[in-house]
Amino acid sequence: MTLSSSFATGSGRPPAIPGARWSPADAPVRPLLLWVRTGMAHVRVGDGPTLHLKAGEGAWIPADDRAEIPADGRAERAITTEPGTVAFPLCPHAGVGARGLPDLTRFDVPSDWQDWLIQLFNLQVTPFSGHGYSPEAIAELLRRPAARPPRPAALGHDPGPEGFVSPAMPRARGARAVAEELMRDPALDLTVERWAARVLSSARTLRRDFLADTGLTFEQWRLHCRLGAAVEFLAAGYDVDQVAALVGFAGRNGLTRAFKGRFGLTPHEFGRKLFTRPGAGALTQRAAAARQTDDLIRMMRETDTPAAPEMLPPASTPSHANDIHVLSWMYRGSGYLDIGDQRYERERGVATWIPAELEHVTGLRENSVSLPLGNANTADLHLTAPLQVRFSPAWDDYLMFCSISARSALRPDDHNPRHVLDLFAEQVATQRALSVPMPTDPRARAVALECLRRIGEPGGAHDAEADGTQDADVRAEIHRAFRDETGMTLVRWRYAARMRIARDLLAGGAQPSTVARRIGYAHLPTFSAAFSRFHGLSPREYQQREAAKSR
Structure with missing residues (x-):
């Protein structure tokens, strides 16, 4: 089904895009690729x-392997963007820096690669996965035009020794976030204390959660993860020295000892045994990504214009539930949201609030791109079902900026994580007003949607205190359709829609005076009287009651 999202909101002018900087508090350990989509950025190492x-x-931008930030707080990486700039930070594999490119290097990004890079950012900061994408696949940008990456084999086909299984994933939120990051990039070499700081936990808690949920200490789990990755890279034909660097060992001797202790074979012996098996040479997605990484060094030095991918592959998330509400926006193409046996369609330009604590799968069809815009706590937004808001293409750059600020260290100095709630409060409330019975007659429905669109706009609801005086030009059959199909006159219907919007804004914490202005009332007392007639409570009393419920 398609959510009731035909109401076009966000059709006005978006806010101005402020300047941003890379926060030195986020001490990076990976190399970074910064791509400027629009505007101007400045980078210094x-x-x-x-x-x-x-x-x-x-x-x-080469990797920063500092264990600590200098005492003077000076960032080794200085990255700033000017107002109006949209710049995407993309993080390749940690092992790339060890294999070359020690210096800050500029390169050109062909225009036909833009959507691919935007989608790559989405896949790096969300649970999405899809063939043809990985942090290392940035390498494809400057591959030779005739080159094509190998098609990865489906995940789940274990190329490893008999009896090898991937380590169990911890369930605790912080430990799972660490495990997922290490599965993506086993070469990351942080202490358990630094990992704990990244997930807002303590080292003691992190160690306890790994042991309780997996039966392995943190160090044992990480070693198991690295050896699993080593199996894949050996199967892809890498030599032992290369594999050691890819999975985080200081050298081949350390890998050989760990590998033989786990499997009873040296990596070299295992590699020879592996290639006598039927189907040898098939690549997992991680190994295919590593193959693409090998071209990353060449890509900075070659002058040929690379060929853009012929299509953007489909992608999807595993079935999962979030403990916060998540807002996801379709920039291009289409997708879907599956909750239970219900499918909600996602169209270009539509931002969908995905409710917390609901098991769901989010998918993207071929040649489709989405981005996360931010989150909301359950205490800040009361949401039990998906909710959609539509934005015009004029909002594209601003919404991309919102996504980058929400999911990376490149953000304005005064960045407020609650900004997404403030930005979409009116759109969310107005969209919820569609829960008021809607007429089915096409002409009456068009009038209803136009009324919703113009609530609170200058000149759009100037007579909220004397509702109905602007209805003289509405044809009699439309008035009749409202009465017959909603049980309300147009005047009463508009009043009910306003009160529905007011209720949600108040529940979200907006001041009654602000709510009055947003829905077209010039004076707070008049709004308060109208709200009290409709709900039997004053705006302040209603707000206090809703706040008590959420405690």
Whole structure:
């Protein structure tokens, strides 16, 4: 089904995009690729020269392996963007830096790669996965035009020794976040204390959760994860030295000892045994990504314009539930949200609030791109079913900026995680007003949607205190359709819609005076009287009651 989202909101002008900077508090351990979609960005590493990047340019920023941030707080990486700029930070595999590109490097990004890079950012910061994407697949940007990456085999086909199984994933939220990051990039070499700080936990709690949920200590689990990745890379034909670097060992001797202790074979012996098996050479997605990484060094030095992918592959999330509400926006194409046996369609330009604590699967069809815009706590937003809001293409750049600020360390100095709630409060409340009975007659429904769109706009609801005076031009058959199909006159229907919006804004914490203005009342007393007639409570009393419920 399609959610009741035909009501076009977000059709006005979006706010201005402010400047942003990479937060030094997020001490990076990976190399970084910064791509400027629009505007201007400035990048400096240490005391080196500053790169000035304009739209269509990118910079390779080498890894920062500092254990701690310097006492003076000076960031080794200085990344800033000017107002009006949309710049995507993309994180390749930690092992890439060890194999080359030690210097800050500028390169051009062909325009036909833009949507691929936007989707890659989405796949890096959400549970989505899809063939043809990975952090390492940035390498494909500057591959030779005739080159094509190998098609990865389906995940789940274990190429490893007999009896090898992937380590169990911990259930506790912080430990699971660490485990998922290590599964994506086993070469990351952080202490358990630094991992704990990244997931807002303590080292003691993190160690306890790994042991309780998996039966392995953190160090044992990480070793198991690295050896599983080593199996895949050996199966892809990498030599032992390369595999050691890819999975986080200091050298081949450490990998050989760990591998033989786990499997009874050296990596070299295992590699020879593996390639005598039927089907040898098939690549897992991780191994195919590593193959693409090998081209990353060449990509910075070659001048040939690479061929863009012929299509964006479909992608989907595993079935999962969030403990917060998540807002996801369709930038291109279409997708779906499955909750139980119910499918909700997602169209281009539509942002969908996915309710917390509901098991769901989110999918993207071929040549489709989505981005997360932010989150809301259950105490801040009362949501029990999916809710959609539509935005015009004029909002594209601003919404991309919102996504980058929400899911990366590149954000404005005054970034407020609650901004997403403030930005969409009116749209959410107005969309919820569609729960008021809607007429089915096409002409009457068009009038209803126009009324909703204009509530609170200058000139759109100027007579909220004397509702009905602007209805003289509405044809009699439309008035009749409202009475017959909703049980309300148009005047009463508009009043009910306003009160529905007011109720949600108040429940979200907006001040009664602000709510009055947003729904077209010039004076707070008049709004308060109208609200009290409709709900039997004053706006303040209603707000206090809803706040008590959420405690």
